[in-house]
Amino acid sequence: MLTTMTCRKFKRVGIRGINKLVLLVMTILTSFALMVALSVTKTSVTLDEIRQIRRQPLKVDENTLAYSHNLLNDISQTDSNNRSMQVLTGTILNGGRSTGRLKLKEIYNLVVHGNAYQEVSTNNKHEHERVKKLPQVIIVGVRKCGTRALINMLAMHPDIVRPLNEIHFFDFDDNYSKGLEWYRKQMPFSHKNQITIEKTPAYFTCKKTPERVQRMNSSVKIIVIVRQPTIRVVSDYIQGVVKHNNKDKPPFKDFAELVMDNGKVDQFYKPIQTSIYCVHLSRWQQYFNKSQFHIVDGDALITDPYKEIKLIERFLGVSDYYSPDNFYYNETKGYYCLRWGKESRCLGENKGRKSLYPNISEPLIARMNEFFGPYNEIFYNQTRHRFKWETIT
Template sequence: MSPHTGTDTRRSCVRPPHFDILWLPRAAMRSVEGDPSDCVLVVGVSRPKMAATILVIMLLSLFLTFHILYDSALNSLQAASNDRPRPPTLLFSKQFYPSATRRLPQAIIIGVRKCGTRALLEMLSLHPAIQKAAGEVHFFDRDENYYRGLDWYRMKMPHSYPEQITIEKSPSYFVTPEVPERIRAMNSSIKLLLIVREPVTRAISDYTQLRSHAATAPSFTFGTSSPQRSFQQLALHSNGSINEAYRPLAISVYHNYIHRWLETFPREQILIVNGDLLIEDPLSQIQRIEDFLGLESKISTHNFYFNETKGFFCLRNETSDRCLRETKGRKHPRVDPLVISKLRRYFAEHNQKFYELVGEDMGWPEE
């Protein structure tokens, strides 16, 4: 190959202006003459600083790609278990998720016991903007917890983002005298959910649970009564009068407790949820709560399906179907209809007082 040929070939190869790399004609790389316009790239970087910069960019790209894939997989697994995304545990995760933290609740389900508080919490957790605490925290109603302070309480809450609402439920809050003032001291603008059911039905459900717990306890203690005694024997004295001191009946006198809350919080911060309708038509009550909490309506009919075996609605999200545990929906014992009528007449006056205090008529039967 003549010198002129090599010179012409090198001149025909154009070096990219912004890259310090070497282009050579293919003919220069072999002994057999080839196409003089056919050039090859010799891999290499002659400037160390540029090489280091390229290497750093490549490593950062790989790290970010891995981080995104990992986080996506983690969120998919958590969605399958109906959890909301938690802050990842990767290095530098706080820089990527600076606002994910445990927050004090902005809403609390304050009761009432055996009116569907657990079902309500699970239904609300279907909403992507709601984070629920696991279990009953019992912060405001138990002194040993309350005196541990708000930092202890906060650590019982799930991680959430600023646009989400953290919510917990402890049914005994409703009947504990100190609780309203304690909650107001934490957050005077908090939203409160009170779920109630027809009082006699609630009392029978309460009796059913107490009897179930007593039957499985190491020693049968049923308050001051034997677990073998029927609801009728406990709810009525031997002379047929109402046993007003019987705890399941006393809790059903809602006006005895709601007045404390109304003295502490404005009425507009308390939503009364109809527990009987939550069983029959859950969506109607959930939509009221979404509006009350200022949330965009996200829960719809596709989130519920009726389980014929259990006899109540179960929940459905994008990945799974689930029902409440077996202890929910226990079969109530048969109670003499005459006893039920007598108890409903007893509650009629108490119900009217409750209606007047909350400004809503629940329409509970009086016979």
């Protein structure tokens, strides 16, 4: 009887061991086959291909998955030629610094170690220095004022990291109910001396957001980027047209029909409400000191990005990094692009939709400017800065 039970127990243990061994062998063979296939077909892939791969779910442990989506925007010296190499972040390669191709070994390091250019072992002391922190800075808006361009410029800085997407933690109740720990896990890994910045433009107009942000961190720094209110309304309208047309619906309403109601500017039209900046800012100033705000002139960011970005650099207290050489005017696109040495990066093709601008009459523009005038004066007093918004240039 005892011998029979021992044999059965040994058989169960043996079967489990064999199953584990088979699984391990299959994993190794699959990985080897993948590497061979890659080496036969191509020895490098483009960044877009990497991004497509990284959008697929990975069946890995939590730490590896976190690294694959939130890697440091950092610089390391690794090769024999002392060549400056960047890690692959959870947002863009080299913080937008490179348009090159990854070699096979670099792909392997990315998938296995979470770092395209260095093999990261569990004993690497730098791994333990990387942590996910709640954001110390939040770009809360304003929608259609250049928030994406701004975060792309800030992502150049080696002292700044940011998550891939807009998190919508404070304005979406479903996300907020998940708690601060969930919010923290959406942030990228960062070193001790790096600042984490999150951008969600919808925060600015959401009534419950300021109090929620204050509960998280009463000393958080807040960035608000604004543009001439009428221009912002037009840009908001254009995005609505684009989204509407993509859904194969009847023609979108004319601009004048939406912004005017019985001969007056319709203050209940949402894009109009968003451009009344003073109302929303007053709500935020109930929870935070004025010294915690930095207001970015979105129109100036278009015409002179270097000046605006240096002001933000000083507000954040990060190292002196940006230079005029980081920005150049692209005649074809009609706006400034970013540059690092021989590399450059511009915003997507969907930016600057001049062909979609509605035919707005001068009297309508004048009516809208007149409507926003009193609200702009209040905003000037709130921010202690007079913007050149009296006319559209």
